[in-house]
Amino acid sequence: xxxxxxxxxxxxxxxxxxxxxxxxxxxxxxxxxxxxxxxxxxxxxxxxxxxxxxxxxxxxxxxxxxxxxxxxxxxxxxxxxxxxxxxxxxxxxxxxxxxxxxxxxxxxxx
Amino acid sequence: xxxxxxxxxxxxxxxxxxxxxxxxxxxxxxxxxxxxxxxxxxxxxxxxxxxxxxxxxxxxxxxxxxxxxxxxxxxxxxxxxxxxxxxxxxxxxxxxxxxxxxxxxxxxxxxxxxxxxxxxxxxxxxxxxxxxxxxxxxxxxxxxxxxx
Ligand code: HEM
Numbered sequence: 001x002x003x004x005x006x007x008x009x010x011x012x013x014x015x016x017x018x019x020x021x022x023x024x025x026x027x028x029x030x031x032x033x034x035x036x037x038x039x040x041x042x043x044x045x046x047x048x049x050x051x052x053x054x055x056x057x058x059x060x061x062x063x064x065x066x067x068x069x070x071x072x073x074x075x076x077x078x079x080x081x082x083x084x085x086x087x088x089x090x091x092x093x094x095x096x097x098x099x100x101x102x103x104x105x106x107x108x109x110x
Numbered sequence: 111x112x113x114x115x116x117x118x119x120x121x122x123x124x125x126x127x128x129x130x131x132x133x134x135x136x137x138x139x140x141x142x143x144x145x146x147x148x149x150x151x152x153x154x155x156x157x158x159x160x161x162x163x164x165x166x167x168x169x170x171x172x173x174x175x176x177x178x179x180x181x182x183x184x185x186x187x188x189x190x191x192x193x194x195x196x197x198x199x200x201x202x203x204x205x206x207x208x209x210x211x212x213x214x215x216x217x218x219x220x221x222x223x224x225x226x227x228x229x230x231x232x233x234x235x236x237x238x239x240x241x242x243x244x245x246x247x248x249x250x251x252x253x254x255x256x257x258x
Pocket of ligand 1: 004007008010011012014015018058061062063065066068069136139140142143144146147150192193195196197198199200202203
């Protein structure tokens with residue numbers, strides 16, 4: 001139930017980011033100045049935290065999506081769905097432990 | 111004794127032998143999901159983790175990536191698979207919450223139209239990209255533009 005709620009919320013969040021992201025990338029077709037002006041806002045502290053949240057959301061959605069696929073196709077998937085949920089959480093923590101320090105150092109310097 | 115005639119059931123819809131859109135949508139969500147894991151984590155690694163991370167991204171960075179056909183294919187797949195996956199997911203959510211038939215139809219149309227337009231826009235951007243646009247100042251362009 002909660003995995004479903006989180007999967008849906010992260011899916012919608014990523015979807016709306018993707019819409020914006022296709023439009024901001026399309027600025028490379030306008031001019032280098034226009035693209036750089038917008039992409040530079042991605043390097044500010046607030047957007048940097050936003051990117052951290054985005055990667056956290058994608059990380060959960062991706063790992064839990066693989067869990068859904070295993071539940072659907074793996075013969076004992078439904079039996080282990082709860083265990084796999086905790087595996088998703090564990091892998092997610094590992095993923096963020098690897099990503100966050102590096103990304104926050106890029107954004108905040110250090 | 112006569113055989114009793116059993117009338118054929120008057121089912122509202124005769125079973126149609128057409129493609130099952132919802133089934134293929136369901137399969138697509140899973141098939142694209144597996145591929146997207148690779149495409150998205152590769153994308154995040156190259157753009158946010160490797161080298162200077164987000165600070166390295168600018169016009170010249172994009173031009174450098176798209177000078178390599180590998181990233182043109184990568185980004186095209188990412189665009190189509192992710193947007194169709196997301197749009198189909200949003201279609202499911204619309205069906206779940208939009209009870210009003212008119213609102214539901216409007217949302218489905220908005221979803222379909224925006225998806226079609228963004229696929230067209232994104233694809234055009236990738237395949238009509240000019241890494242050395244005339245008149246742009248050289249310090250914003252990739253180094254290979256300087257070559258005679
Ligand atoms: C990283 C790899 C991804 C995987 C493994 C994945 C997997 C899945 C799976 C298995 C479903 C469930 C479909 C169903 O229940 O029938 C789903 C739903 C969904 N996904 Fe993804 N997905 C990924 C990336 C994305 C991306 C990039 C977006 C946004 C553009 C997205 C948006 C959605 C949405 C909106 C839903 C519908 C949620 C719902 O019905 O509750 N997903 N995903």
